[in-house]
Amino acid sequence: MCGIVGIHGEDNVVFDIYEALLMLQHRGQDAAGIVTYDGHFHLKKDNGLVSDVITPDSFNHLTGAIGIGHVRYRTAGNMDPTAAQPFIINSPYGIALIHNGNLTNYNELKHIITEEDNRYLNSSSDSEMLLNVLGHELQTDAERQLAPDVFFGVMKNVYKRLTGSYSVIGLIAGQGMFAFRDPHGIRPLIYGKRQTATGGVEYMIASESVALTSNGFEVVEDIQPGEVIYIDENKKVHKQICAEKIEHRACIFEYVYLARPDSLMDNVSVYKSRLRMGEQLAKKIKDSGIEIDVVIPVPDTARTAAVTLAYALGVKYREGLIKNRYIGRTFIMPVQAERQKSIRRKLNPIPLELKGKKVLIVDDSIVRGNTSRKIVELVREQGAEKVYFASCAPPLKFPCMYGVDMPTKSEFVANNLSVAEIAKSIKADAVFYQDLDDLIESVKPPKSINRKFCTACFDGNYPTPEITEAYLENMAIEKGDKDLKMQLL
Numbered sequence: 001m002c003g004i005v006g007i008h009g010e011d012n013v014v015f016d017i018y019e020a021l022l023m024l025q026h027r028g029q030d031a032a033g034i035v036t037y038d039g040h041f042h043l044k045k046d047n048g049l050v051s052d053v054i055t056p057d058s059f060n061h062l063t064g065a066i067g068i069g070h071v072r073y074r075t076a077g078n079m080d081p082t083a084a085q086p087f088i089i090n091s092p093y094g095i096a097l098i099h100n101g102n103l104t105n106y107n108e109l110k111h112i113i114t115e116e117d118n119r120y121l122n123s124s125s126d127s128e129m130l131l132n133v134l135g136h137e138l139q140t141d142a143e144r145q146l147a148p149d150v151f152f153g154v155m156k157n158v159y160k161r162l163t164g165s166y167s168v169i170g171l172i173a174g175q176g177m178f179a180f181r182d183p184h185g186i187r188p189l190i191y192g193k194r195q196t197a198t199g200g201v202e203y204m205i206a207s208e209s210v211a212l213t214s215n216g217f218e219v220v221e222d223i224q225p226g227e228v229i230y231i232d233e234n235k236k237v238h239k240q241i242c243a244e245k246i247e248h249r250a251c252i253f254e255y256v257y258l259a260r261p262d263s264l265m266d267n268v269s270v271y272k273s274r275l276r277m278g279e280q281l282a283k284k285i286k287d288s289g290i291e292i293d294v295v296i297p298v299p300d301t302a303r304t305a306a307v308t309l310a311y312a313l314g315v316k317y318r319e320g321l322i323k324n325r326y327i328g329r330t331f332i333m334p335v336q337a338e339r340q341k342s343i344r345r346k347l348n349p350i351p352l353e354l355k356g357k358k359v360l361i362v363d364d365s366i367v368r369g370n371t372s373r374k375i376v377e378l379v380r381e382q383g384a385e386k387v388y389f390a391s392c393a394p395p396l397k398f399p400c401m402y403g404v405d406m407p408t409k410s411e412f413v414a415n416n417l418s419v420a421e422i423a424k425s426i427k428a429d430a431v432f433y434q435d436l437d438d439l440i441e442s443v444k445p446p447k448s449i450n451r452k453f454c455t456a457c458f459d460g461n462y463p464t465p466e467i468t469e470a471y472l473e474n475m476a477i478e479k480g481d482k483d484l485k486m487q488l489l
Contacts, residue, residue: 003027006169009202014062020211028073031084038064094173099127101165148238165402183243185225192217208263249463252453276442278305282312296320298363306362320353355383365393369413
């Protein structure tokens with residue numbers, strides 16, 4: 001889960017890219033970077049937040065009317081700054097690239113790229129790998145002026161070599177900007193346009209629509225699964241489906257947690273999806289017959305669902321937990337110890353809303369259970385009579401192989417425990433989970449009866465065939481799952 005943005009404009013685009021990255025900061029806090037082009041590539045990237053990496057001095061040398069930017073959420077590789085994006089290769093033409101997702105055939109590609117294609121990799125990033133795959137294929141058909149049909153032909157070969165999830169934006173020196181999305185459209189990608197004062201037009205491509213609209217760009221449409229967009233140096237837009245097999249399976253967890261509520265993704269409002277999640281979840285809680293005095297959301301992601309849930313139950317909605325906005329998102333912190341330490345710094349209770357009351361806490365999901373337990377303990381310390389816990393998502397049981405840091409089964413509290421046992425584990429009086437069918441109904445576009453999603457983290461149904469039990473076991477060992485290592489010995 002990274003955030004990516006590209007702009008093909010008329011004047012220096014670095015300011016708009018910077019603003020767009022601030023809008024996408026929730027998608028990654030590990031590193032940030034921008035590259036612009038004005039006849040030469042100008043690059044600035046490092047570990048840290050956007051405002052720490054792209055300083056005022058950076059604007060002086062990041063010149064050019066075309067550029068791309070990235071915020072990194074680490075799911076593979078290490079915290080070495082060389083893994084920060086964008087990546088650049090010099091030949092052919094000069095290509096800069098950013099990527100959101102995760103290539104599932106990394107090891108196979110690494111062997112081919114280094115041993116057969118004779119290309120050099122400077123990091124362990126699958127994004128640099130993807131860039132070199134594109135560079136190798138483009139090298140074969142390189143011509144002085146890259147025609148759209150030639151580029152689309154190259155991309156057909158690129159698609160044949162990649163598996164996993166990938167939404168990509170890139171620049172080709174002297175040619176233009178391109179973007180493409182994997183055949184399942186697992187990670188989001190959308191583009192828009194903006195009229196300039198001189199009567200021209202500028203284009204922006206980004207992970208979420210909020211990056212466009214906050215900069216005054218009008219949303220045109222989502223890039224479709226398997227689709228390639230090539231915007232040439234004259235800003236003429238060319239589009240073509242280049243993947244052979246298409247089946248739209250967008251990540252449903254984007255709507256639960258990852259995306260901002262003010263974004264549209266694949267023509268679905270994240271905000272309205274979360275409203276419906278609350279309505280669906282209320283039905284289950286109402287059927288349980290428990291008494292609730294107040295509904296308290298875990299800020300910020302669960303707020304939207306908690307409002308409709310409280311309304312449907314006919315009970316008060318209150319802000320009983322106040323968030324420190326200067327603490328990052330604990331879910332995407334790379335080390336478990338950091339997550340646990342951050343809870344107390346991140347959330348502070350309002351005793352007035354909790355003491356002596358039967359409290360229903362609403363969160364977007366329960367992953368490892370550690371955060372949920374800390375929150376329940378925090379509420380109990382304020383004198384709550386009862387503490388119930390509701391998850392807008394179904395039980396998470398399977399690792400994500402497509403760009404979210406949930407690498408091994410053993411990390412999930414729901415992996416081997418019943419719902420009653422989970423309640424005991426997190427010290428709640430009861431736990432309520434969303435049903436998967438109800439979640440799908442909440443997110444499904446109203447005019448798309450047969451729309452499918454990637455729900456692998458809930459049901460183990462991975463959209464790409466290479467994700468087998470053996471693959472998951474190997475990944476678990478690479479990620480350091482000691483319990484699985486002992487089982488396999």
